[in-house]
Amino acid sequence: MKVGYLVPEFPGQTHAFFWREIRALEELGAEIRLISTRKPPADACPHAFREAAVARTTYLFPPEPGAMASAIARSPQGVVRALRYAARLSASGPREVAKNLGLVAVAATLRSLAARAGLDHVHIHSCANSANIGAMARLMGGPSYSLTLHGGLSVYGSDHAMKFAGASFVSAVTRPLAAEIAAVAPALRAPVIMMGVDTDEFRPPEHAAERPVGAPFRIVSIARLNMTKGHRFLLRAMAELAARAPQLAIEYRIVGEGPARDQIAAEIAALGLTATARLDGSKSEDEVRAILGTADALALTSVGQGEAAPVAVMEAMAMGLPVIVSRIGGTPDMIVDRVDGLLVPQEDVGAIAGAIEFLATDPAAAAAMRQAARQAAIARFDYRANAAKLWHEITSDGR
Template identity: 50%
Template sequence: MTALGYLVPEFPGQTHAFFWREVTALRDGGLRVELLSTRRPAPGSCPHPFADQAEAQTAYLFPPGAAALAGLAARPRGLARALAYAAGVSGAARVAALIPSAMRLVQHCAARGIGHVHVHSCANAAHLAALAQMLGGPDYSVTVHGDLAVYGADHDRKFARARLVTAVTEPLAEQIRAVWPGHAVPVIPMGVDVDRFRPADGARAEGPARFVTVARLQANKGHAHVLRALARLRDAGVEAHYTIVGSGPDAGAIAAGIAALGLGDRVEMAGTLGQDAVLALLQQADALVLASVGLGEAAPVAVMEAMACGLPVICSRIGGTADMMTDGVEGFLTPQGDENAITAAVSALATDPALRARMGAAARARACAAFDYRVQAGRLRAALADAGAV
């Protein structure tokens, strides 16, 4: 049986739990899935229990090694096609530098019986798969996880030879259709384990309402907007506790914002947590807040996990969030950067336990119906089969 290559850049990483779930479901469904990645992640990048197992199973394409260079010398026509492709895209030298790693991919796929490669990225990894095909390697497909503008340019070239391109939200599918007209673009979100991510048994602890954000610590995730909303509510006498989970380049700025607003007694920065600790935190929280702005957000897995745990969600209208929840039903959708709306939503949930319970129950029901990772992996497999990839 030929295998499906599953290519994720710098796998495994902090945000890659949903990839591991999808691979597990595809394997449970009978596919032989071989993990591929561009390069090894930095030590400690993945805090989850599957990290060591995933890294041990993953073949890394960089550095490509001497065998790849010898392989290129033996395939002059393929090399000419790859060089012509690189010459026709933005950042030609950078893309041409991927060719040896593409040859490494070709050789690895031949050795391991990999007949198709599915790429979970629309940046350089998609170029890499296209180059590998030109060098005589397997066909490929792509899942797009964020706005195309975030992934560089030349997407029409990346998609031109693909058997299938999928998107995790309908807005992303519309972007893909605009540069790849005439093709079906299935919308297949990543999923969560709704059996594991579920409400805790028994009542949550007493005390002020507890809000949590699980996201990379960078400005576009909107932590600063939430902090200013909490400062307003403190001044209005509304009690709320806020836990920030994650790491990133703006950790210092967020800590400085907490201090400047005098929120040290009600805001905690928990740092990077593994899956088990995130689950435990969600099961003791009252709501999730994700106030992202700008580009890059699509179908946030943190929102899915929180909803599966029975939490109402306060989320900005960004990417596909409006497809994931209905404003006023499973939580609140707020305009990007609108601190008045964030303040009102946090206040409503902080002061009304019955509202939290009602929205949380609706969120759990929506998650079970729409976000089960086994269902979504099955849809991906069916789309790949329809495209002749597996």
């Protein structure tokens, strides 16, 4: 079976999961054609697979010059249906109306590509405009399509009922997201299929040494530098601990890049943490694994609605690291609090400080949590098992 696999602006900083899933699907017998909306800047992906991914990916933008003519020749009624679909999309002004209509040409490009490649189906890892492109390509006689929802629907624009109407299924990475899909399209299949991690590659170091008495407790965050990731709350928790428990040494490495770099750097300086907190920039998957191997805990103190089932948390747990994570999205489904990780309320600096202090001062509890985290990752997050669930949904749909 030939399947198109569409990820917007692929490959990017956070796209290691997709590369793993592609490999797993191919091991299951899928013939995968990689598709993306547009090519990202060269520095957007620090991973070793970048060149191989770019070489394999067909980009839909700019649209093929002859794609619309080909679509009209094949199915003029289909093109009319796609134009009507685009005209019904929400728009706040003439510019957005023009942009929506322009998506029709991109959808025609997807239809042409699918026809040439003999694609039976396209799976789209987004519920934003890429979903509209898949829906309009289908209206023009293109292949069936399915979607994965990676965050709250509010993050992915509007018109979700239209996007879902023609989809074979819409999978969700958490149960709360599946409930959002069901609220829009009650009759639509909405299986919960988490993203995954390679638990063979992400595993505890073979000769991990215990943290010496008095050595700094090392925390790492692996996340885009965006204010929704909540780095500032972890930094404020560090400042609180420095004031009330100065004997407790904490070090914090922030791995990632993004638009909030200057704001986070200013927070570090304002809290007097320049000697103990540092911005490391974007790192490759191999570098991330090495950094996790030297850490004592991972923290992801995100806020808002954009977080779902963070892969960085899965990777850390697979490495046998205790995690300190906000109650957000699907994290309560991922973590059993005080067993294989620590869940904290969003924006609760005191709770974050308490979680750090607990792990840093109770090595026996931290060691037990390390073992439980590793076993939980194997049981819940292995990428092969989750890719098999996706492949089952794709291949069982009326076939």
